[in-house]
Amino acid sequence: MRHFLHTVILLLVVALQYTVVDLISIRGAIPNLVLVYLLIIAIRESRMVTTCYGFAVGLLQDFVSSGILGLQALAKTLCGFFAGSLFKSRRVLSSWRPTVALFGLDLLHNLLISAVAGFDPLRNDFLMAFASAFYTAAVGLIALSFLPESLWRHSTAFGEEPY
Amino acid sequence: MNSLFRRYSFSRDLVVFVLLSLTALGLIFLGNDQSQNGAVQAVAVDLMGRLAAPVRDLESLRDLRNENGRLRQENALLLLEQTQLREAGYENSRLRQLLDLSQRLPYDTMPARVLGRNTVGIHTLLISVGRNSGIAPNMPVLSSLGLVGKVLDVGKTSSTVHLLTDRNFRVAVRVQRTRVEGIFQWSEGAGGSLHGVHHRASVAVGDTIVTSGMSSIFPSGLLVGIVEQIDSQESVLFQKIRVQPTMPFDRLEEVTVIRGGWGRLSVDGEEAKR
Numbered sequence: 001m002r003h004f005l006h007t008v009i010l011l012l013v014v015a016l017q018y019t020v021v022d023l024i025s026i027r028g029a030i031p032n033l034v035l036v037y038l039l040i041i042a043i044r045e046s047r048m049v050t051t052c053y054g055f056a057v058g059l060l061q062d063f064v065s066s067g068i069l070g071l072q073a074l075a076k077t078l079c080g081f082f083a084g085s086l087f088k089s090r091r092v093l094s095s096w097r098p099t100v101a102l103f104g105l106d107l108l109h110n111l112l113i114s115a116v117a118g119f120d121p122l123r124n125d126f127l128m129a130f131a132s133a134f135y136t137a138a139v140g141l142i143a144l145s146f147l148p149e150s151l152w153r154h155s156t157a158f159g160e161e162p163y
Numbered sequence: 164m165n166s167l168f169r170r171y172s173f174s175r176d177l178v179v180f181v182l183l184s185l186t187a188l189g190l191i192f193l194g195n196d197q198s199q200n201g202a203v204q205a206v207a208v209d210l211m212g213r214l215a216a217p218v219r220d221l222e223s224l225r226d227l228r229n230e231n232g233r234l235r236q237e238n239a240l241l242l243l244e245q246t247q248l249r250e251a252g253y254e255n256s257r258l259r260q261l262l263d264l265s266q267r268l269p270y271d272t273m274p275a276r277v278l279g280r281n282t283v284g285i286h287t288l289l290i291s292v293g294r295n296s297g298i299a300p301n302m303p304v305l306s307s308l309g310l311v312g313k314v315l316d317v318g319k320t321s322s323t324v325h326l327l328t329d330r331n332f333r334v335a336v337r338v339q340r341t342r343v344e345g346i347f348q349w350s351e352g353a354g355g356s357l358h359g360v361h362h363r364a365s366v367a368v369g370d371t372i373v374t375s376g377m378s379s380i381f382p383s384g385l386l387v388g389i390v391e392q393i394d395s396q397e398s399v400l401f402q403k404i405r406v407q408p409t410m411p412f413d414r415l416e417e418v419t420v421i422r423g424g425w426g427r428l429s430v431d432g433e434e435a436k437r
Contacts, residue, residue, distance in 0.1 A: 011214055014211065015211055015218060016218060018211060018215060046176075047176045048175060048176045048179045048180075051176065052183065055186070058187070063208070064208055071191055074184060074188060077183045077184050077187055081180040
Protein backbone atom coordinates (compact mmCIF):
# COMPACT_ATOMS: atom_id res chain seq x y z
CA MET A 1 0.00 0.00 0.00
CA ARG A 2 2.72 2.46 1.00
CA HIS A 3 4.65 1.70 -2.19
CA PHE A 4 1.55 2.50 -4.18
CA LEU A 5 1.29 5.76 -2.23
CA HIS A 6 4.96 6.59 -2.86
CA THR A 7 4.50 5.82 -6.57
CA VAL A 8 1.44 8.05 -6.90
CA ILE A 9 3.05 10.88 -4.95
CA LEU A 10 6.25 10.60 -7.00
CA LEU A 11 4.26 10.75 -10.23
CA LEU A 12 2.48 13.85 -9.00
CA VAL A 13 5.74 15.41 -7.88
CA VAL A 14 7.28 14.74 -11.32
CA ALA A 15 4.21 16.36 -12.87
CA LEU A 16 4.68 19.35 -10.57
CA GLN A 17 8.37 19.44 -11.42
CA TYR A 18 7.50 19.86 -15.08
CA THR A 19 4.69 22.36 -14.64
CA VAL A 20 4.78 24.49 -11.54
CA VAL A 21 8.47 24.63 -10.74
CA ASP A 22 9.27 26.92 -13.66
CA LEU A 23 6.89 29.45 -12.18
CA ILE A 24 8.87 29.67 -8.96
CA SER A 25 12.31 29.72 -10.54
CA ILE A 26 14.62 32.43 -9.29
CA ARG A 27 16.98 33.60 -12.04
CA GLY A 28 16.98 30.14 -13.57
CA ALA A 29 17.54 28.29 -10.27
CA ILE A 30 14.77 25.76 -9.63
CA PRO A 31 14.11 23.47 -6.69
CA ASN A 32 14.23 19.72 -7.25
CA LEU A 33 10.94 18.55 -5.75
CA VAL A 34 11.57 14.95 -6.83
CA LEU A 35 14.72 14.89 -4.73
CA VAL A 36 12.83 16.29 -1.75
CA TYR A 37 10.36 13.44 -1.92
CA LEU A 38 13.15 10.92 -2.53
CA LEU A 39 14.68 12.11 0.71
CA ILE A 40 11.39 11.57 2.52
CA ILE A 41 11.37 8.04 1.08
CA ALA A 42 14.95 7.62 2.30
CA ILE A 43 13.88 8.59 5.81
CA ARG A 44 10.94 6.22 5.77
CA GLU A 45 12.23 3.30 3.72
CA SER A 46 15.34 1.22 3.38
CA ARG A 47 18.37 2.19 1.35
CA MET A 48 17.64 -0.40 -1.32
CA VAL A 49 14.07 0.76 -1.75
CA THR A 50 15.18 4.39 -1.98
CA THR A 51 17.80 3.45 -4.59
CA CYS A 52 15.15 1.63 -6.63
CA TYR A 53 12.75 4.57 -6.39
CA GLY A 54 15.55 6.89 -7.43
CA PHE A 55 16.29 4.80 -10.50
CA ALA A 56 12.62 4.47 -11.45
CA VAL A 57 11.76 8.13 -11.07
CA GLY A 58 14.96 9.17 -12.83
CA LEU A 59 14.16 6.90 -15.75
CA LEU A 60 10.65 8.37 -15.93
CA GLN A 61 12.13 11.87 -16.00
CA ASP A 62 14.52 10.75 -18.74
CA PHE A 63 11.62 9.63 -20.88
CA VAL A 64 9.54 12.69 -20.16
CA SER A 65 12.32 15.21 -20.65
CA SER A 66 13.56 13.60 -23.88
CA GLY A 67 17.13 14.22 -22.71
CA ILE A 68 19.97 11.72 -22.51
CA LEU A 69 18.26 8.48 -21.60
CA GLY A 70 19.69 7.07 -18.38
CA LEU A 71 21.29 10.28 -17.13
CA GLN A 72 18.59 11.25 -14.65
CA ALA A 73 18.24 7.59 -13.73
CA LEU A 74 21.94 7.42 -12.86
CA ALA A 75 21.87 10.69 -10.92
CA LYS A 76 18.74 9.76 -8.96
CA THR A 77 20.06 6.23 -8.28
CA LEU A 78 23.17 7.79 -6.76
CA CYS A 79 21.10 10.26 -4.77
CA GLY A 80 18.76 7.51 -3.61
CA PHE A 81 21.65 5.35 -2.46
CA PHE A 82 23.42 8.15 -0.61
CA ALA A 83 20.18 9.43 0.94
CA GLY A 84 19.36 5.90 2.04
CA SER A 85 22.82 5.59 3.59
CA LEU A 86 22.52 8.93 5.40
CA PHE A 87 19.21 8.03 7.00
CA LYS A 88 19.89 4.37 7.49
CA SER A 89 19.20 4.59 11.20
CA ARG A 90 15.79 6.24 10.48
CA ARG A 91 16.28 8.56 13.40
CA VAL A 92 15.92 12.11 12.28
CA LEU A 93 16.20 14.37 15.25
CA SER A 94 15.65 17.64 13.46
CA SER A 95 14.83 18.95 10.03
CA TRP A 96 18.33 20.42 9.66
CA ARG A 97 20.05 17.17 8.82
CA PRO A 98 17.71 16.37 5.90
CA THR A 99 18.08 19.97 4.73
CA VAL A 100 21.86 19.77 4.63
CA ALA A 101 21.59 16.33 3.03
CA LEU A 102 19.26 17.77 0.37
CA PHE A 103 21.71 20.52 -0.42
CA GLY A 104 24.54 18.01 -0.88
CA LEU A 105 22.42 15.57 -2.86
CA ASP A 106 21.05 18.16 -5.23
CA LEU A 107 24.51 19.62 -5.74
CA LEU A 108 25.80 16.15 -6.60
CA HIS A 109 22.79 15.56 -8.85
CA ASN A 110 23.19 18.85 -10.72
CA LEU A 111 26.95 18.58 -11.13
CA LEU A 112 26.68 15.01 -12.39
CA ILE A 113 24.07 15.98 -14.96
CA SER A 114 26.10 19.00 -16.05
CA ALA A 115 29.26 16.89 -16.28
CA VAL A 116 27.66 14.22 -18.47
CA ALA A 117 25.51 16.57 -20.55
CA GLY A 118 28.46 18.93 -21.01
CA PHE A 119 29.13 22.15 -19.11
CA ASP A 120 27.86 25.26 -20.72
CA PRO A 121 30.28 28.05 -19.80
CA LEU A 122 27.76 30.70 -20.79
CA ARG A 123 25.15 29.37 -18.40
CA ASN A 124 27.56 29.19 -15.47
CA ASP A 125 26.52 25.66 -14.54
CA PHE A 126 28.50 25.61 -11.29
CA LEU A 127 26.80 28.65 -9.90
CA MET A 128 23.42 27.42 -11.11
CA ALA A 129 24.04 24.00 -9.50
CA PHE A 130 24.80 25.68 -6.18
CA ALA A 131 21.84 28.02 -6.46
CA SER A 132 19.44 25.21 -7.34
CA ALA A 133 20.81 23.05 -4.52
CA PHE A 134 20.33 25.89 -2.08
CA TYR A 135 16.80 26.43 -3.36
CA THR A 136 16.01 22.71 -3.10
CA ALA A 137 17.32 22.65 0.47
CA ALA A 138 15.15 25.65 1.34
CA VAL A 139 12.07 24.05 -0.20
CA GLY A 140 12.92 20.81 1.61
CA LEU A 141 13.20 22.64 4.92
CA ILE A 142 9.83 24.26 4.35
CA ALA A 143 8.27 20.97 3.27
CA LEU A 144 9.66 19.09 6.27
CA SER A 145 8.52 21.86 8.59
CA PHE A 146 4.98 21.76 7.28
CA LEU A 147 4.52 18.05 6.69
CA PRO A 148 3.28 16.08 9.70
CA GLU A 149 6.26 14.72 11.58
CA SER A 150 4.77 11.25 11.60
CA LEU A 151 5.09 11.22 7.85
CA TRP A 152 8.82 11.66 7.73
CA ARG A 153 10.40 11.05 11.13
CA HIS A 154 10.01 7.28 11.65
CA SER A 155 9.56 4.52 9.16
CA THR A 156 7.96 2.35 11.78
CA ALA A 157 4.84 4.42 11.27
CA PHE A 158 4.17 2.11 8.37
CA GLY A 159 4.53 -0.86 10.64
CA GLU A 160 7.75 -2.18 9.13
CA GLU A 161 11.13 -2.58 10.71
CA PRO A 162 13.83 -1.00 8.60
CA TYR A 163 16.15 -3.99 8.42
CA MET B 164 24.31 -11.71 14.44
CA ASN B 165 23.25 -8.11 14.08
CA SER B 166 26.59 -7.20 12.50
CA LEU B 167 26.24 -10.07 10.05
CA PHE B 168 22.75 -8.90 9.14
CA ARG B 169 23.96 -5.38 8.60
CA ARG B 170 26.84 -6.55 6.43
CA TYR B 171 24.45 -8.64 4.38
CA SER B 172 22.11 -5.74 4.08
CA PHE B 173 24.83 -3.37 2.95
CA SER B 174 26.09 -5.90 0.39
CA ARG B 175 22.59 -6.39 -0.94
CA ASP B 176 22.01 -2.63 -1.20
CA LEU B 177 25.37 -2.17 -2.86
CA VAL B 178 24.63 -4.86 -5.40
CA VAL B 179 21.28 -3.28 -6.23
CA PHE B 180 22.90 0.16 -6.45
CA VAL B 181 25.68 -1.09 -8.73
CA LEU B 182 23.24 -2.98 -10.93
CA LEU B 183 20.93 0.00 -11.30
CA SER B 184 23.84 2.37 -11.93
CA LEU B 185 25.21 0.04 -14.58
CA THR B 186 21.77 -0.14 -16.17
CA ALA B 187 21.59 3.64 -16.21
CA LEU B 188 25.08 3.90 -17.67
CA GLY B 189 24.16 1.27 -20.24
CA LEU B 190 21.15 3.36 -21.19
CA ILE B 191 23.34 6.44 -21.48
CA PHE B 192 25.76 4.77 -23.83
CA LEU B 193 23.50 2.39 -25.71
CA GLY B 194 19.89 3.30 -25.19
CA ASN B 195 19.65 6.70 -26.83
CA ASP B 196 18.17 5.43 -30.04
CA GLN B 197 14.99 7.41 -30.57
CA SER B 198 13.44 4.81 -32.82
CA GLN B 199 13.59 2.22 -30.03
CA ASN B 200 12.57 4.50 -27.18
CA GLY B 201 9.83 6.28 -29.07
CA ALA B 202 6.98 4.09 -27.85
CA VAL B 203 8.04 4.13 -24.18
CA GLN B 204 8.70 7.81 -24.37
CA ALA B 205 5.25 8.40 -25.85
CA VAL B 206 3.65 6.48 -22.96
CA ALA B 207 5.70 8.41 -20.38
CA VAL B 208 4.92 11.75 -21.96
CA ASP B 209 1.24 10.84 -22.21
CA LEU B 210 1.16 9.82 -18.54
CA MET B 211 2.84 13.05 -17.50
CA GLY B 212 0.53 15.01 -19.74
CA ARG B 213 -2.50 13.53 -17.99
CA LEU B 214 -1.04 14.21 -14.56
CA ALA B 215 0.08 17.68 -15.47
CA ALA B 216 -3.23 18.68 -17.09
CA PRO B 217 -4.99 19.72 -13.86
CA VAL B 218 -1.91 21.63 -12.77
CA ARG B 219 -1.77 23.31 -16.17
CA ASP B 220 -5.46 24.15 -15.81
CA LEU B 221 -4.73 25.83 -12.50
CA GLU B 222 -1.81 27.60 -14.08
CA SER B 223 -3.93 28.77 -17.00
CA LEU B 224 -6.56 29.94 -14.50
CA ARG B 225 -3.88 32.03 -12.86
CA ASP B 226 -2.76 33.25 -16.29
CA LEU B 227 -6.35 34.12 -17.11
CA ARG B 228 -6.63 36.11 -13.92
CA ASN B 229 -3.39 37.90 -14.71
CA GLU B 230 -4.47 38.51 -18.28
CA ASN B 231 -7.82 39.75 -17.07
CA GLY B 232 -6.09 42.23 -14.78
CA ARG B 233 -3.76 43.29 -17.57
CA LEU B 234 -6.66 43.72 -20.00
CA ARG B 235 -8.60 45.75 -17.44
CA GLN B 236 -5.61 48.01 -17.01
CA GLU B 237 -5.16 48.25 -20.77
CA ASN B 238 -8.85 48.99 -21.17
CA ALA B 239 -8.63 51.79 -18.61
CA LEU B 240 -5.62 53.24 -20.42
CA LEU B 241 -7.36 53.00 -23.79
CA LEU B 242 -10.45 54.68 -22.36
CA LEU B 243 -8.28 57.43 -20.98
CA GLU B 244 -6.53 57.78 -24.33
CA GLN B 245 -9.85 57.81 -26.15
CA THR B 246 -11.16 60.49 -23.81
CA GLN B 247 -8.03 62.56 -24.33
CA LEU B 248 -8.30 62.19 -28.11
CA ARG B 249 -11.95 63.17 -28.03
CA GLU B 250 -11.04 66.10 -25.82
CA ALA B 251 -8.33 67.12 -28.28
CA GLY B 252 -10.87 66.83 -31.12
CA TYR B 253 -13.35 69.08 -29.34
CA GLU B 254 -10.61 71.54 -28.47
CA ASN B 255 -9.49 71.54 -32.08
CA SER B 256 -13.03 72.26 -33.17
CA ARG B 257 -13.43 75.09 -30.67
CA LEU B 258 -10.10 76.61 -31.63
CA ARG B 259 -11.07 76.43 -35.30
CA GLN B 260 -14.27 78.30 -34.49
CA LEU B 261 -12.30 80.86 -32.50
CA LEU B 262 -9.77 81.23 -35.30
CA ASP B 263 -12.60 81.59 -37.75
CA LEU B 264 -14.13 84.27 -35.51
CA SER B 265 -10.82 86.10 -35.21
CA GLN B 266 -10.44 86.07 -38.98
CA ARG B 267 -14.01 87.26 -39.49
CA LEU B 268 -13.80 90.08 -36.98
CA PRO B 269 -12.34 93.28 -38.30
CA TYR B 270 -10.64 93.91 -34.93
CA ASP B 271 -7.33 93.34 -33.30
CA THR B 272 -8.03 90.19 -31.29
CA MET B 273 -6.13 88.00 -28.86
CA PRO B 274 -7.16 84.40 -28.12
CA ALA B 275 -7.05 83.23 -24.52
CA ARG B 276 -7.63 80.10 -22.52
CA VAL B 277 -10.05 80.06 -19.59
CA LEU B 278 -8.06 79.19 -16.47
CA GLY B 279 -10.81 79.38 -13.89
CA ARG B 280 -14.18 80.81 -13.06
CA ASN B 281 -15.81 82.40 -10.07
CA THR B 282 -19.56 82.29 -9.63
CA VAL B 283 -19.66 83.43 -6.01
CA GLY B 284 -20.10 87.18 -5.65
CA ILE B 285 -19.03 88.79 -8.90
CA HIS B 286 -19.22 86.31 -11.75
CA THR B 287 -15.80 86.33 -13.37
CA LEU B 288 -13.46 84.26 -15.50
CA LEU B 289 -9.71 84.03 -15.21
CA ILE B 290 -8.07 83.99 -18.63
CA SER B 291 -4.54 83.26 -19.75
CA VAL B 292 -3.58 86.62 -21.24
CA GLY B 293 -2.60 89.82 -19.47
CA ARG B 294 -0.69 93.03 -19.75
CA ASN B 295 2.17 91.31 -21.55
CA SER B 296 -0.23 90.48 -24.37
CA GLY B 297 -1.54 94.01 -24.59
CA ILE B 298 -4.68 93.41 -22.57
CA ALA B 299 -6.23 96.36 -20.73
CA PRO B 300 -9.33 96.80 -18.56
CA ASN B 301 -12.72 97.13 -20.29
CA MET B 302 -11.66 95.28 -23.42
CA PRO B 303 -14.59 93.20 -24.76
CA VAL B 304 -14.30 89.44 -24.46
CA LEU B 305 -16.23 87.12 -26.75
CA SER B 306 -16.35 83.58 -27.97
CA SER B 307 -17.51 82.07 -31.23
CA LEU B 308 -21.08 82.11 -29.83
CA GLY B 309 -21.19 85.75 -28.81
CA LEU B 310 -20.35 88.24 -26.11
CA VAL B 311 -18.82 86.87 -22.90
CA GLY B 312 -18.07 90.02 -20.92
CA LYS B 313 -15.31 92.58 -20.50
CA VAL B 314 -11.86 92.62 -18.95
CA LEU B 315 -12.04 93.70 -15.32
CA ASP B 316 -8.56 93.42 -13.86
CA VAL B 317 -5.31 92.80 -15.68
CA GLY B 318 -2.24 91.04 -14.40
CA LYS B 319 1.04 90.39 -16.23
CA THR B 320 0.01 87.10 -17.77
CA SER B 321 -3.61 86.70 -16.79
CA SER B 322 -6.76 88.76 -16.52
CA THR B 323 -10.16 88.68 -14.90
CA VAL B 324 -13.21 88.91 -17.11
CA HIS B 325 -16.46 90.37 -15.82
CA LEU B 326 -19.11 88.01 -17.12
CA LEU B 327 -22.32 88.92 -18.88
CA THR B 328 -24.11 86.75 -16.32
CA ASP B 329 -23.15 88.96 -13.40
CA ARG B 330 -26.04 91.07 -12.09
CA ASN B 331 -23.87 94.20 -12.09
CA PHE B 332 -23.05 93.83 -15.75
CA ARG B 333 -25.01 95.96 -18.22
CA VAL B 334 -24.61 96.36 -21.91
CA ALA B 335 -26.38 98.54 -24.46
CA VAL B 336 -28.07 96.28 -27.01
CA ARG B 337 -30.54 96.39 -29.84
CA VAL B 338 -32.97 94.01 -31.49
CA GLN B 339 -31.21 93.18 -34.74
CA ARG B 340 -34.38 92.94 -36.84
CA THR B 341 -36.19 96.12 -35.73
CA ARG B 342 -33.22 98.14 -34.35
CA VAL B 343 -35.12 98.70 -31.08
CA GLU B 344 -32.64 99.55 -28.38
CA GLY B 345 -32.45 98.58 -24.72
CA ILE B 346 -30.18 97.53 -21.88
CA PHE B 347 -29.29 93.91 -21.31
CA GLN B 348 -28.99 92.91 -17.69
CA TRP B 349 -28.70 89.63 -15.87
CA SER B 350 -30.62 88.93 -12.71
CA GLU B 351 -30.26 85.89 -10.48
CA GLY B 352 -33.10 83.50 -11.02
CA ALA B 353 -34.76 85.30 -13.94
CA GLY B 354 -31.73 85.11 -16.24
CA GLY B 355 -31.03 87.66 -18.96
CA SER B 356 -33.54 90.39 -19.67
CA LEU B 357 -33.92 93.40 -21.90
CA HIS B 358 -34.81 96.62 -20.09
CA GLY B 359 -36.07 99.97 -21.32
CA VAL B 360 -38.04 98.71 -24.31
CA HIS B 361 -41.30 100.58 -24.77
CA HIS B 362 -44.45 98.42 -24.72
CA ARG B 363 -45.27 99.45 -28.28
CA ALA B 364 -41.81 98.67 -29.64
CA SER B 365 -41.67 95.80 -32.10
CA VAL B 366 -39.97 92.79 -30.53
CA ALA B 367 -40.80 89.14 -31.20
CA VAL B 368 -39.79 85.85 -29.69
CA GLY B 369 -36.74 84.55 -31.55
CA ASP B 370 -35.34 87.98 -32.35
CA THR B 371 -31.58 88.27 -32.13
CA ILE B 372 -30.13 90.71 -29.62
CA VAL B 373 -26.78 92.29 -30.47
CA THR B 374 -24.66 95.03 -28.94
CA SER B 375 -25.73 98.44 -30.11
CA GLY B 376 -22.31 100.08 -30.03
CA MET B 377 -23.71 102.95 -27.94
CA SER B 378 -20.79 102.73 -25.55
CA SER B 379 -17.08 103.17 -25.62
CA ILE B 380 -16.52 99.56 -24.53
CA PHE B 381 -18.37 97.24 -26.90
CA PRO B 382 -18.44 97.51 -30.69
CA SER B 383 -21.78 97.07 -32.34
CA GLY B 384 -23.10 93.81 -33.73
CA LEU B 385 -21.75 91.36 -31.14
CA LEU B 386 -24.25 88.59 -30.48
CA VAL B 387 -25.73 88.66 -26.97
CA GLY B 388 -28.75 86.36 -27.04
CA ILE B 389 -32.14 85.42 -28.42
CA VAL B 390 -35.51 86.75 -27.23
CA GLU B 391 -37.16 83.91 -25.39
CA GLN B 392 -40.27 85.37 -23.80
CA ILE B 393 -42.13 88.67 -23.96
CA ASP B 394 -44.60 90.06 -21.44
CA SER B 395 -46.18 93.22 -22.87
CA GLN B 396 -49.04 95.05 -21.16
CA GLU B 397 -50.68 98.29 -22.14
CA SER B 398 -50.77 99.43 -18.53
CA VAL B 399 -47.03 99.01 -18.10
CA LEU B 400 -44.68 101.38 -19.88
CA PHE B 401 -41.92 98.88 -20.60
CA GLN B 402 -42.05 95.32 -21.88
CA LYS B 403 -40.60 92.46 -19.86
CA ILE B 404 -38.38 90.67 -22.32
CA ARG B 405 -36.45 87.55 -21.38
CA VAL B 406 -33.31 86.97 -23.37
CA GLN B 407 -31.56 83.63 -23.55
CA PRO B 408 -27.82 84.09 -23.97
CA THR B 409 -26.33 82.09 -26.81
CA MET B 410 -23.33 81.31 -24.70
CA PRO B 411 -22.97 78.25 -22.44
CA PHE B 412 -21.15 80.24 -19.75
CA ASP B 413 -20.46 77.22 -17.59
CA ARG B 414 -18.62 75.47 -20.43
CA LEU B 415 -16.38 78.21 -21.74
CA GLU B 416 -12.82 77.08 -22.39
CA GLU B 417 -11.44 79.51 -24.94
CA VAL B 418 -12.29 83.15 -25.53
CA THR B 419 -11.12 86.05 -27.66
CA VAL B 420 -10.26 89.49 -26.33
CA ILE B 421 -10.80 92.40 -28.66
CA ARG B 422 -7.82 94.63 -28.10
CA GLY B 423 -9.11 97.51 -30.14
CA GLY B 424 -9.74 98.83 -33.59
CA TRP B 425 -13.52 99.20 -33.65
CA GLY B 426 -13.40 102.95 -33.13
CA ARG B 427 -12.09 103.37 -36.67
CA LEU B 428 -14.24 100.63 -38.16
CA SER B 429 -17.01 102.97 -39.08
CA VAL B 430 -14.55 105.01 -41.06
CA ASP B 431 -12.57 102.26 -42.69
CA GLY B 432 -12.91 98.60 -41.70
CA GLU B 433 -9.73 97.61 -43.47
CA GLU B 434 -7.73 100.22 -41.65
CA ALA B 435 -9.05 98.95 -38.34
CA LYS B 436 -7.98 95.45 -39.20
CA ARG B 437 -4.47 96.65 -39.95
